[in-house]
Amino acid sequence: MISPQVPLLEVKNLNVSFGHHHVVQNVSFTLTPGSCLALVGESGSGKSVTARSLIGLAGKHSKVSAQTLAFKGTDLLSLNQRTWRNLRGKDLGFILQDALTSLDPLRKIGREIDDALRIHTQLSPTTRAERVIELLMSVGLDDPEVRAGQLSGELSGGMRQRALIASAIALEPGLIIADEPTTALDATIAAQVLDLLGALRQQGSGMLLISHDLAAVSRVADDIAVMHNGRILESGSAEQVLGNPQHPYTQRLLAAVPAGKPRHTRLSVQPLIKVPGLEPTPQVAVAPDEPRYPVLTAHNLSKSFKMPNGASFTAVHKASFELLPGKTLSVIGESGSGKTTTARMVLGLLKPDTGAVTLFGSPWSKLSEAQRRPRRPQLGAIYQDPLSSFDPRFNVGQLLADALSFGATRSSRKHLTRIKELLNLVGLESGFITRNPATLSGGQRQRLAIARALAPNPRVLICDEPVSALDVSIQAQVLDLLDDLQRQLGLSYVFITHDLSVARHMSDDVVVMRRGALVESGPTEEVFTAPAHPYTRALLAAAPEVLRS
Amino acid sequence: MSSHLQQLTPGDPVLSPHAARSTGSGTGVWKHRLKLVFPVLVLGFFTLAAIAPSWLAPFDPLAINPADSFSPPGPGHLLGTDESGRDIYSRIIYGARPSLLIGAAATAIGVGLALILGTLAGFGGRWLDAGVGRILEVLFALPGLLLALVFIALAGPGVGTTIIAVGLTTAPGYARLIRGQLLTLRHSPMVEAATVLGRSRAKILTTHLLPNALTPIAVLGTLGLGQAVVWAASLSFLGLGAPPPAPEWGAMLSAGRTYLSLAWWMTFFPGLAIVLVAAAATVLSRVLNQGEKS
Structure with missing residues (x-):
């Protein structure tokens, strides 16, 4: 065992700039063998640039300087291209977020992994082939012989990420740098990959984990450094940073994590901008003692699709649920579970093969599109990628004018008061009217999408992964906004998400989907505290357990 | 470099496209x-x-x-x-x-016809798509100029027929592009929203689909303008367009051909005019294309 006193990686006052933009400033940390340091920050915090500087790939136009930047005592700043290549792969393993783009789509997985062995070792081809199989086995891929002969496109996301990890650890590097290794993965798979990374660390490798997700890294990290605007604001042991955060930014970041926060608790710090008098009058709220008829029901919905090879694929199988007025129903599932197909059937964009959707007690999915159209204003939708749901030729005002006038006009002047009211409602300033949505940030785009969805005064909103692409603090703001709007306007939500903590925080009832079927449904707290189905239990086990105050 | 930066730190306030536009690419705009x-x-x-000769x-x-x-080019007669x-x-x-009128009118006819065919194919459902698709494939199978010659042979030579002939020949290309654009856009989240x-459906077609599908058509149409001018000149050169002695570039080329060894300027300068217009249209469409992408 190597003495933990010798630092594996020592970084002192690292600075990286692109032109006049200083993206990393005075970043210092040390990493000892066998330990895992997580560099946590939101997008733009400089965490990825830091990681790339460590392997000499910060980019052509970057300027990297540091007081110390040493790996096992070797000064990394003095290396040239060739010496870098000797170090990369062999002593430094790098794992990227998207394994699909970092693996060559035209080469077999086995060959990709073999590359490192072929270049850096003198092993014979047969020994190398055995080692490849061994590696694939060690990252938990079943049928490693079959996998080695497949192309990256033939593997699922989780398998690809494992294959990439296998190639990164092929030469047993002393340091593994993983940049958002689980962000693109489903919760259960992500947990497995994180556990795998944790196991590697126990074999003596040091690990630098880059992530935006505080909750996720708590599973493996010994130490956590929180980055913001190119600086490390706080660092310390994982328990210390998560349990007793000192810096206000870390505190805000932790407060924004929805895990373990009861329904209606505020996640974001800043209250939304509200101008009195501009709030729309709340719609008729349902009196609590009145019998509550569901606003939306789905009964026995099934949908199957024809595959290119002629076979039939069942996307949704006999799904039934109901949404009560003013409540939120979350549809939880991993990718491919059929939740988006369900949403499309509820929205009347897909005709169910069997079963029916009713809206306010009357038929909805059985109607023809022409019959449905006059009732469409009752039901709105927001999506994961709001930008692609906007016409690229329209600015903010035009988008809202179009939605308000039911497509009659794009001139924002006619509906100016209502547009300002809507923008205000979602916390955007009226100065945004002339902006192009493409120039807005992710959170602002989602706010705009919400404003547009609210324009026809809907009673029900279908939210399809509305916060999945957002940073945790922005996610917190959007979730708070949705919660505020629900209470102000008496809206009912169908909330589609893969994120358990978001679902738990946002919903009154949940349904859990797996491979097209509803495996469990019920009131949120009941399902989360006493899951009946083994799959729900597996999902819950994969979710981060810390951060529950 | 910019792609690299975006990849590393999307959404960074410092590196956001909005900021980059105001600071970094000032020289780019001038270029x-x-x-x-x-x-x-x-x-x-x-x-x-063309307006005021x-x-x-x-x-x-x-x-x-x-x-x-x-007389050779000189002070008395410039060319x-x-x-x-x-x-x-x-x-x-x-x-x-x-020359320009034939080019512009032919392009307009080509794009107009393509708009109808492309919309039918891209938005009219499976049967219409199949039907229009077959017609376009047949048109594609024949060389463009041959198609134009067949049409002129049937309808008789003249400026009007040249315009229609060139328009007809260019239509399939535009139609295919419009169809492809519509098919892609039809399943976009924008249409779903x-x-x-x-x-x-009609409203979606007119407010969202067609205007967005037409952006690349504007670029391609500019490119096609140069091509149409060349084609019109080719047909006139063959004696199928404007009759001599009318001043038309293709006809001038044809007339000068007889005296090529004696008076090169009779063919060179009309040819140069055709090349300049075609090149200018090509360059313009490229610049428009780049502008659209950025």
């Missing part, structure tokens, strides 16, 4: 505008010639002056004279109108 100088000058000159031409394009025949002593420069100026907001 972009500089590329417009050549096409704007050339097309501007010939458009002016008498402002630019020193002589009557049809006035015969046998004493001056075959020389032809076999009847007509001023080549003036004839090129007057020739701009029929509009459906959820309660827009009818």
Whole structure:
């Protein structure tokens, strides 16, 4: 065992700039063998640039300087291209977020992994082939012989990420740098990959984990450094940073994590901008003692699709649920579970093969599109990628004018008061009217999408992964906004998400989907505290357990 | 470099596209505008010639002056004279109108026809798509100029038929592009969102699909303008367009061919005009294309 006193990686006052933009400033940390340091920050915090500087790939136009930047005592700043290549792969393993783009789509997985062995070792081809199989086995891929002969496109996301990890650890590097290794993965798979990374660390490798997700890294990290605007604001042991955060930014970041926060608790710090008098009058709220008829029901919905090879694929199988007025129903599932197909059937964009959707007690999915159209204003939708749901030729005002006038006009002047009211409602300033949505940030785009969805005064909103692409603090703001709007306007939500903590925080009832079927449904707290189905239990086990105050 | 930066830190306030536009690419905008100088000058000159040829031409394009025949380019006649002593420069100026008119009108007919065919194929359902698709494939199978010749053979030569012939031949290409655009856009989240907001299919087609599908058509149409001018000149060269002695670039080329060894300027300068217009249209469409992408 190597003495933990010798630092594996020592970084002192690292600075990286692109032109006049200083993206990393005075970043210092040390990493000892066998330990895992997580560099946590939101997008733009400089965490990825830091990681790339460590392997000499910060980019052509970057300027990297540091007081110390040493790996096992070797000064990394003095290396040239060739010496870098000797170090990369062999002593430094790098794992990227998207394994699909970092693996060559035209080469077999086995060959990709073999590359490192072929270049850096003198092993014979047969020994190398055995080692490849061994590696694939060690990252938990079943049928490693079959996998080695497949192309990256033939593997699922989780398998690809494992294959990439296998190639990164092929030469047993002393340091593994993983940049958002689980962000693109489903919760259960992500947990497995994180556990795998944790196991590697126990074999003596040091690990630098880059992530935006505080909750996720708590599973493996010994130490956590929180980055913001190119600086490390706080660092310390994982328990210390998560349990007793000192810096206000870390505190805000932790407060924004929805895990373990009861329904209606505020996640974001800043209250939304509200101008009195501009709030729309709340719609008729349902009196609590009145019998509550569901606003939306789905009964026995099934949908199957024809595959290119002629076979039939069942996307949704006999799904039934109901949404009560003013409540939120979350549809939880991993990718491919059929939740988006369900949403499309509820929205009347897909005709169910069997079963029916009713809206306010009357038929909805059985109607023809022409019959449905006059009732469409009752039901709105927001999506994961709001930008692609906007016409690229329209600015903010035009988008809202179009939605308000039911497509009659794009001139924002006619509906100016209502547009300002809507923008205000979602916390955007009226100065945004002339902006192009493409120039807005992710959170602002989602706010705009919400404003547009609210324009026809809907009673029900279908939210399809509305916060999945957002940073945790922005996610917190959007979730708070949705919660505020629900209470102000008496809206009912169908909330589609893969994120358990978001679902738990946002919903009154949940349904859990797996491979097209509803495996469990019920009131949120009941399902989360006493899951009946083994799959729900597996999902819950994969979710981060810390951060529950 | 920019792609690298975006990849590393998306959403960074410092590196957001909005900030980059105001600081980093100031010189880029100028470089972009500089590329417009050549096409704007050339097309501007010939458009002016087409609108008001008498402002630019020193002589009557049809006035015969046998004493001056075959004068080489020089101070008296800038680009020389032809076999009847007509001023080549003036004839090129007057020739701009029929040449550009044929090009522009033919492109308009081609795009217009393509709009109908492409919309039917891309938005009209599976059967219409299959039907229109077969027609387009047949048209594609024949070389364009051959198709135009067949049409002229049936309808008789003349400026009007040349316009329609060239328009017909260019339509399939545009139609295919419009169809492809519509098929891609039809399944976009934008259309889904509009459906959820309660827009009818016709409304979605006119407000969202067609305007977005037409952006690349504008670029391609500019490119096609140059091509149409060349084709119109080719047909006139073959004696199927404007009849001589009308000043038309293709016809001038054809007339000068007989005296190629004696008076090279009779073919060179009309040819140069065709090349300039075609090149300018190509450059313009490239600049537009880059502008659209950025």
